[in-house]
Amino acid sequence: MKVDRELCVGCGACLNLCPRLAIRFIDDKSFIDQVSCIECGTCRAGCGVDAILCDCRFPEILLLNLTSDTYGKGERS
Numbered sequence: 001m002k003v004d005r006e007l008c009v010g011c012g013a014c015l016n017l018c019p020r021l022a023i024r025f026i027d028d029k030s031f032i033d034q035v036s037c038i039e040c041g042t043c044r045a046g047c048g049v050d051a052i053l054c055d056c057r058f059p060e061i062l063l064l065n066l067t068s069d070t071y072g073k074g075e076r077s
């Protein structure tokens, strides 16, 4: 998830909703740590002005893993 800082009004409602403690305030608006976020959507559901957007990183990560042959299964006969 990412915060649209133009839309964020700095209410702080999302801060305590995150199970990963990935949200913090920078310059009076919320910011999501992309490494900690697991894209559960809890913060997005709690934002009254719809300032939290899904950037859908996980499908891309899954695709990368599927094509990288991580476990070498494609090499075995």
Ligand code: SF4
Binding pocket: 003, 007, 008, 009, 010, 011, 012, 013, 014, 015, 029, 030, 046, 047, 048, 049, 050, 051, 052
């Ligand atoms: S709940 Fe929405 S408006 Fe409030 S601080 Fe979080 S992102 Fe900003």
Ligand code: SF4
Binding pocket: 001, 017, 018, 019, 020, 021, 022, 023, 032, 036, 037, 038, 039, 040, 041, 042, 043, 044
């Ligand atoms: S999507 Fe979930 S893990 Fe990511 S910032 Fe929001 S509440 Fe935290």
